[in-house]
Amino acid sequence: MSMKKSKQMIRKFFLLSLLVFICNLSFSGTNPEQSLTTKLKNTTNEFNGNVGIYVRHLKTGETVEISADSLFPTASMIKVPIMLKIFDMIDHGIMNYDDELVWYADSIAYPYAGSILYSFQEGKSISLKIVVSLMMSYSDNHASLWCQKLAGGSQINRWLENNGFKNTRVNSRTEGRQNDWKKYGWGQTTPREMAEMLVLIREGKAVSPAASEEMYRVLTRPYWHDVALSQIPPYIQVACKNGAVGDSRSEVLLVNAPSGDYVFCIITKNQQDTSWNHDNEGYALILNTSRLLWEHFEPDHPWSPAMDAEKYR
Numbered sequence: 091m092s093m094k095k096s097k098q099m100i101r102k103f104f105l106l107s108l109l110v111f112i113c114n115l116s117f118s119g120t121n122p123e124q125s126l127t128t129k130l131k132n133t134t135n136e137f138n139g140n141v142g143i144y145v146r147h148l149k150t151g152e153t154v155e156i157s158a159d160s161l162f163p164t165a166s167m168i169k170v171p172i173m174l175k176i177f178d179m180i181d182h183g184i185m186n187y188d189d190e191l192v193w194y195a196d197s198i199a200y201p202y203a204g205s206i207l208y209s210f211q212e213g214k215s216i217s218l219k220i221v222v223s224l225m226m227s228y229s230d231n232h233a234s235l236w237c238q239k240l241a242g243g244s245q246i247n248r249w250l251e252n253n254g255f256k257n258t259r260v261n262s263r264t265e266g267r268q269n270d271w272k273k274y275g276w277g278q279t280t281p282r283e284m285a286e287m288l289v290l291i292r293e294g295k296a297v298s299p300a301a302s303e304e305m306y307r308v309l310t311r312p313y314w315h316d317v318a319l320s321q322i323p324p325y326i327q328v329a330c331k332n333g334a335v336g337d338s339r340s341e342v343l344l345v346n347a348p349s350g351d352y353v354f355c356i357i358t359k360n361q362q363d364t365s366w367n368h369d370n371e372g373y374a375l376i377l378n379t380s381r382l383l384w385e386h387f388e389p390d391h392p393w394s395p396a397m398d399a400e401k402y403r
Contacts, residue, residue, distance in 0.1 A: 126145070126152065126154055126383075126386050127154045127156070129382055129386070130143055130145070130154055130156060130379065130382065131156060133375065133378055133379060133382065134156065134375065137358070137371065137375055138361065138362035138363065138371060139337070139358050139359060139360045139361035139362060139363075139371070139372070140157070140160075140162075140358065140359045140360050141156065141157065141356065141357070141358050141375065142156060142157040142158060142160050142162050142280065142281040142355075142356070142357045142358075143155075143156040143157070143158065143281055143354070143355070143356045143379065144156075144158040144280075144281035144282040144284075144285045144354065144355050145285075145352065145353070145354040145383065146285065146286075146289075146352065146353050146354075147350060147351075147352040147387060148289065148292075148350060148351040148352060148353065149349070149350030149351065150350065155282070157281070158280060158281045158282040159257075159280050159281075159282055160280060160281075161257060161274065161278050161279070161280060162274070162278065162279060162280065162281070162338065162340065162357035162358070162359050163274045163275045163276075163277070163278060163333075163335060163338045163340070163357070163359055164258070164274070164275075164276060164277035164278060164279045164284070164333055164340065164357075165275065165276065165277075165333025165334050165335045165338060165339075165340055166229045166231075166234070166276075166331065166332065166333035166334070167277070167279065167284055167331050167332070167333040167340055167341075167342055167357075168260055168276050168277030168279075168333070169225050169226060169229065169234050169237075169331060170226075170284070170287055170288070170309075170331050170342075171246055171249075171250055171255075171258060171260065171277070171287070172225065172234060172237050172238050172241060172246060172260070173222060173225065173226060173237070173305060173308070174246075174249060174250075174287070174291075174296060174297065174305070175241040175242075175245060175246040175249050176218075176222060176237050176240065176241050177296075177297045177301040177304070177305055178249055178297050178301075179240075179241060180301065181297050181298050181300075181301050185218065185240070186218070187217075187218055187219050187222075187304075188217050188218065188219055189217065189218045190215040190216070190217055190218075191215060191216055191217070191218055191221060191236070192213065192214070192215050192216075193207065193210050193211075193212060193213070193214055193215070193216055194212055194213070195208060195212060195232070197236075197239075198232050198235045198236055198239070200231060200232055200235050202231065205224075205228075205230045205231055205232045205233070206224055206228055206230050206233075207221070207224055207230050207232040207233045207236070208232050218240075221233045221236055221237060222237060222308060223308060223311070225237050226308045226309060226311075226312075226331065227308070227311045227312055227313050228313045228314075229313070229314060229331075229332070235263070238260065238262075238263065239263075243260040243261075243262070243263055243264025243265070243267070244264055244265055244266075246260045246264075247259050247260055247264065247267075253290075253296075255283050255287065256283075257278065257279060257280045257283055258277070258278065258279040258280070258283045258284065258287070259277060259278055259279075260276070260277050261274055261275065261276060261277055261278060262275070262276040262277070275335055275338075279357075281342075281355040281356065281357055282355070284340075284342045284355045284357075285342055285344075285353045285354060285355040286353075287342075288309070288329055288342055288343075288344040288353055289344065289353055290302075291305050291306050291309070291329070292306060292329065292344055292351065292353075306329055309329035309330060309331065309344075310327050310328060310329050310330075312328075312330055312331075312332075314332055316368070316402075316403040317332065317339075317341060317373050317376050317377050317380075318330065318332070318341045318343055318356075318376050318377065318379070318380035319343070319380075320377065320380075320395060320399070320403060321377055321380040321381035321384060321395070322343075322345060322380060322384055322393075323384075323391075323393045326345060326346060326347060326348075327346040328343050328344065328345050328346065329343070329344040329346075330342060330343040330344070334372075336361075336364045337358075337359065337360055337361040337362075337364050338357065338358055338359045338360075338361060338372070339357075339358050339361070339370065339372030339373055339375075339376060340355070340356065340357040340358065340376075341355070341356060341376050341380075342354070342355040343355075343380070345383075345384075345387075347384075347387055347388055347391075348388060348390075348391050349387060349388055349390070349391075350387075352383065352387050354379070354380075354383055356375070356376050356379050358372045358375065368400075368403055
């Protein structure tokens with residue numbers, strides 16, 4: 091075979107291979123990011139209510155947005171902005187992390203007794219550090235309202251505005267927010283803003299590097315781990331906060347995964363299922379979303395809950 095014919099055959103083979111590759115791209119239909127979007131949309135198709143999802147892989151930039159900029163109730167996720175303002179005040183010397191506070195239940199005027207702080211003896215002192223921990227780790231509402239009272243609802247909202255969060259706001263016990271409170275409850279946010287709030291802390295850009303480090307530590311010590319966290323290996327560090335009210339379930343997580351950090355926030359509203367059972371439709375959606383994301387981002391690290399794990403949920 092002549093050199094000329096050999097080069098022609100190589101060229102034809104290369105062009106044929108290129109054509110096959112292009113056809114495969116055309117008929118495969120989606121890139122990995124589009125595939126994840128499709129998978130997530132499929133999980134929400136039959137959900138009886140409204141759903142917002144925001145996902146971002148911090149290393150690859152892969153992003154999914156499903157009603158990511160729509161307003162939703164925060165429920166207890168509002169405790170993240172409350173914490174941010176508390177640490178802003180500490181950073182500016184307005185208070186100290188180890189300040190001793192004196193507990194009086196009447197000063198909070200919250201009628202429900204189902205919290206750890208509520209059982210504390212009145213007139214006894216407790217450090218701000220413990221109150222913050224109760225607010226974030228146990229989602230203690232009395233501790234949270236105490237922190238909000240110290241920080242001030244309007245001041246929390248001003249901090250959010252000044253730091254680029256245009257939609258996240260505290261509504262309850264905050265002047266001028268009554269109409270929003272009637273619609274969204276304690277607070278309001280979007281899936282994108284709540285997720286990016288955790289990224290800001292993770293990257294050391296919230297308040298100060300030192301404050302961010304401590305806030306991140308606090309966020310990685312959750313007591314409530316039976317929904318989204320139940321689908322992530324227990325040896326993986328996760329910063330997170332969840333929330334729930336009658337017709338809304340929500341959770342935001344930043345996962346320090348082996349292949350790179352990823353953050354996601356999923357929030358529901360107008361749920362038909364308002365039960366408080368573990369199989370609530372909103373909880374199930376969050377749980378399935380968390381499992382889907384782990385499997386998508388960590389295919390080389392397969393994991394599933396141990397047999398009978400449901401006993402401990």
